[in-house]
Amino acid sequence: MADRHLPYNPNLEQYRRQAKDLLKALAAGDPAALNRLRQTHPQGALARPPKLADAQLVLAREHNFASWPLFAAELRARRTEGPDSSFEVDGAEGATSVVLFVPAGNVGPEHPGIRQIADRLRRAGHATVLADLLTPEEAIQDAIDETLRFDVPLLSERARLVLDRVQAEPALSRLPLALLCGGTGSAAGVALAARRPEAVRALVSVAGRPDFAGAALARVRAPSLFVVGGEDPVAHGFTRTMLGIFPHDVAHRLEVVRGIGSRFEEGPAAARAADLANAWLAEHLQRAEREA
Numbered sequence: 001m002a003d004r005h006l007p008y009n010p011n012l013e014q015y016r017r018q019a020k021d022l023l024k025a026l027a028a029g030d031p032a033a034l035n036r037l038r039q040t041h042p043q044g045a046l047a048r049p050p051k052l053a054d055a056q057l058v059l060a061r062e063h064n065f066a067s068w069p070l071f072a073a074e075l076r077a078r079r080t081e082g083p084d085s086s087f088e089v090d091g092a093e094g095a096t097s098v099v100l101f102v103p104a105g106n107v108g109p110e111h112p113g114i115r116q117i118a119d120r121l122r123r124a125g126h127a128t129v130l131a132d133l134l135t136p137e138e139a140i141q142d143a144i145d146e147t148l149r150f151d152v153p154l155l156s157e158r159a160r161l162v163l164d165r166v167q168a169e170p171a172l173s174r175l176p177l178a179l180l181c182g183g184t185g186s187a188a189g190v191a192l193a194a195r196r197p198e199a200v201r202a203l204v205s206v207a208g209r210p211d212f213a214g215a216a217l218a219r220v221r222a223p224s225l226f227v228v229g230g231e232d233p234v235a236h237g238f239t240r241t242m243l244g245i246f247p248h249d250v251a252h253r254l255e256v257v258r259g260i261g262s263r264f265e266e267g268p269a270a271a272r273a274a275d276l277a278n279a280w281l282a283e284h285l286q287r288a289e290r291e292a
Contacts, residue, residue, distance in 0.1 A: 006063060011138075012075040013147045015059055019068075023055040036062070076153065087131035087162050089172070091122035097285045098166060098175045100129045102159045102192070104183025105149035106142055108132055113270045117180065117206070120274035126281065127175065129166055133158040133185070152212050155188035156195070163192065163199060176285045178202035178222075180277060186226075187212035194219035202284045204277040206270075207260050209235060211242040223251035223284040227273045229260030251284065 025033035027050065038044050040061040041054060053068065060071035088109060092098075099121050103114060109130035118128040132139075133155050134148055142148040149155075159179075167173045179200055181189035186208025193200040194216040203224040210217065210226060224246070228236045239254060246252050255276055259269030 006075070010075050011141070011148075012072055013145075013151070015071075015075065016056075019052060019055040019059050022058060023050060023052050026050040026055065087129050087165065089166075089169075090118070090128050090130075091125075092127040092171050094125070095122075095127035095175060096125045097127070097281065098129060098172050098177045099126045099180050099281070100159070100163060100166060100177060101131075102133070102155070102179050102181040102185040102189040104185045105134050105151070105155055106139070106146070107183060107185070108139070113267075114182075116267075116270045117274040117277070120271065121180070121278060121281075124278040124282070126178075126278075127172065129162065129172075131158075131162045133162075133188075149184055150212070152184060152187045152191060155185060156191040159185075159188055159192050160196065163196065167199065176201045178204065178281050178285060180204045180206065181210075182206050182208050184209055184212055186210040187214075187216075190220055190224075191216040193222045193224075197221040202281055204280055205239075206273045206277070207232070207235070209238065211238040217242055218245050218247060220247060221250055223280070225253050225255065225276065225280040227255045227257055227260065227276055229269070230256050230258040232260065253280075 022033055022036070026037060034045070036058055037046065037050065037054070040058045046054065056068035060066070060068045063071060065071035065074065101109070101114060101118065103111070107114065109132060114130065118130065121128055134142060138148050163177070166177065177199060179189040179193060181203065182205070186205040187210055189203055189205065190210045190213035193203050200222045203220070203222045204227070205224070206227045207229060208226070226239050226243070228239050236256065243252065243254060257269055257272050257276070259267065260273060
């Protein structure tokens with residue numbers, strides 16, 4: 001097998017595209033592609049038309065992995081280390097709870113809408129935690145191909161790393177924690193809440209797509225508020241459908257706010273969403289603290 005080395009912080013989506021490109025080259029009879037197949041595929045020259053799985057196996061074996069699933073798992077593991085695991089905490093002194101923001105991958109902590117919502121949460125007594133879930137290089141890549149913002153497992157794992165760091169902080173670890181999510185970050189937040197029910201005591205999704213979390217929705221134990229825009233019928237419809245598989249014994253509610261689009265936007269709608277979040281967190285985090 002060939003001996004190719006993985007780059008720093010490799011991207012699984014790039015290798016998926018490489019596999020598709022290799023399959024096209026094989027189908028076209030490209031000599032170089034056919035030679036790669038003969039050298040690395042266990043069957044050598046195939047007696048049938050190549051499939052995507054064959055191209056993926058070639059890439060995996062060129063990097064000294066026996067199969068594509070093992071190769072893909074290694075790529076995912078290497079990318080979960082995150083940007084630098086740093087985060088920004090505000091309002092910790094005197095706070096009654098912690099709210100970790102989990103936005104879509106293409107929305108950073110400096111986004112005006114996030115800042116507005118975070119400010120209103122702090123005024124209600126919550127400490128806020130903001131972090132970049134993508135590295136600068138990843139953010140540039142995502143701006144070009146819009147792939148990483150939809151990588152829910154990656155975003156969820158990055159949020160988990162921040163959560164673990166928050167819980168290691170003495171001033172924050174004693175406080176009940178909630179997630180405030182948006183865009184595809186809502187799916188990442190749902191996945192994290194399902195994975196860490198002992199840590200996530202409440203969840204608020206604003207202008208989000210929690211439906212992207214799939215089966216994880218059925219495992220959420222945190223009281224969850226879903227705020228969608230009246231002008232976003234797609235998200236509204238998917239969220240309403242998604243609530244059909246949400247656990248019936250867990251508190252949850254759908255709120256429709258006029259003016260909310262498909263992401264955190266600054267303005268009256270964001271203020272209204274923040275007020276709804278504050279009311280939800282006041283009710284359910286206090287209850288969680290009493291029951292702890």
